[in-house]
Amino acid sequence: MFRIGLGHDTHRLGPGDTLVIGGVRIPHDRAAIGHSDADVLLHAITDALLGAAALGDIGQMFPDTAPENRGRDSADMLRRAADAVAAAGWRLVNLDCVIFAQRPKILPHRAAIRRRIAETLGVDEAAVWLKAKTGEGVGPIGEERAIAAECVALVERA
Numbered sequence: 001m002f003r004i005g006l007g008h009d010t011h012r013l014g015p016g017d018t019l020v021i022g023g024v025r026i027p028h029d030r031a032a033i034g035h036s037d038a039d040v041l042l043h044a045i046t047d048a049l050l051g052a053a054a055l056g057d058i059g060q061m062f063p064d065t066a067p068e069n070r071g072r073d074s075a076d077m078l079r080r081a082a083d084a085v086a087a088a089g090w091r092l093v094n095l096d097c098v099i100f101a102q103r104p105k106i107l108p109h110r111a112a113i114r115r116r117i118a119e120t121l122g123v124d125e126a127a128v129w130l131k132a133k134t135g136e137g138v139g140p141i142g143e144e145r146a147i148a149a150e151c152v153a154l155v156e157r158a
């Protein structure tokens with residue numbers, strides 16, 4: 001038996017010098033703004049996994065009103081969500097993700113991001129794919145006011 005989950009996340013961009021994407025710190029002239037470390041990709045993956053297992057969503061599991069979630073490491077949140085999915089009897093088959101960012105170029109960082117996500121989830125790198133799209137210079141993405149990510153996750157009965 002298989003199930004599929006979809007995750008989406010958006011963060012505003014503001015002053016800063018680093019973007020955290022998929023747990024990888026990328027030097028940049030802007031940063032994502034958020035309650036946690038604002039890792040838009042790990043948040044989308046977390047929601048995709050929780051959705052596949054019908055276990056709620058990242059906002060329920062880690063409310064942004066809770067002080068312990070301030071500045072929280074998104075890899076820790078993803079690991080906890082993945083543990084809950086495994087405890088419910090599901091095994092991750094694969095993830096397919098898209099980053100929406102006008103800049104910086106994501107492709108040079110793809111291998112590192114895939115490796116980091118695979119390590120965090122304890123799966124083979126081949127089970128994690130990542131693509132990147134610009135905003136074609138228009139809208140919040142294209143005008144570099146926001147960064148977004150989407151992910152689909154397939155799980156099967158363990």
Ligand code: MG
Pocket residue numbers: 009010011034038039040043
């Ligand atoms: Mg988020």
